[in-house]
Amino acid sequence: MLKLAIxxxxxxTNCQAIINAIEAGTLDAEIKCVLADSEDAYILERARQHNIPAIYFDCAPFKTKLDGEAEQKVLQTLTDHDVNFIALAGFMRIVKDGLLNAYAGRMINIHPSLLPSFPGLDSGKQAFDYGVKFTGCTVHFVDAGVDTGAVINQKCIAIENDDTLDSMMDKLHAQEHIAYPEALQWIAEGRIQLNGRRITLK
Incomplete structure (x- = not known):
């Protein structure tokens, strides 16, 4: 069973989708803890509402990455909670070597675009402003790059003529909430087979 840290x-909202899938019996996983780099992040309240340990960690002095002393504290927290897999869900920091090495092949992320298009921040706005007709979301393994890991799952949406950025993002988020628990269940079932960058399902 996946013993998750989110x-x-x-x-x-993606954390909530994972919680809902577990409670519905469609995802064979247990959330051991939820961690956030902001004390008032609502993801922590979602965890508390479901009696999941909710943990804030201070990343100072770094503003854009999880590194140094904070990274060491997080690694100890994961050990203390018997975590064997990490799901990044709207985590707005770059993960560095300590965590990457400790959880190599056991950390995934969800990104609001069809990678490799529109990596990085504000990808939904990037896609909308670019004028593409389709966008979506990608669940991928985490590596040392920014949104460069092997693709596990993708969902696509059409951008209609009358869509606004907000309406487009609403459709995209709805697909994220399907794609993330689905990808985690494939992993829980041992169905993921990685050949170079290409992932196939057994």
Missing amino acids: FGSGSG
Whole structure:
């Protein structure tokens, strides 16, 4: 069984989707703890509402990455909670070598675009402003790059003529909430087979 830690920085809607899937019996996993780099991130409140340990960690002096003393404290927290897999869900920091090495092949992320298009921040706005007709979300393994890990799952949405950025993002988030628990269940079932960058399902 996957023993998950979920990392986030904001409202935690993807965390909620994972919680809902576990409670519905469609995801064979247990959330051991939820971690956030902001004390008032609502993802922590979502965890508390489901009696999941909710842990804030201070990343100072770094503003954009999890590194140094904070990284060491997080690694100890994961050990203390018997975590064997990490799901990043709106975590707005770059993960560095300590965590990458400790959880190599056992850390995934969800990104609001069809990678490799529009990596990095504000990818939904990037896609909308670019004028693409389709966008979506990508669940991928985490590596040392920014949104460069092997693709596990993708969902696509059409951008209609009358869509606004907000309406487009609403459709995109709805697909994220399907794609993330689905990808985690494939992993829980041992169905993921990695050949170079290409992932196939057994």
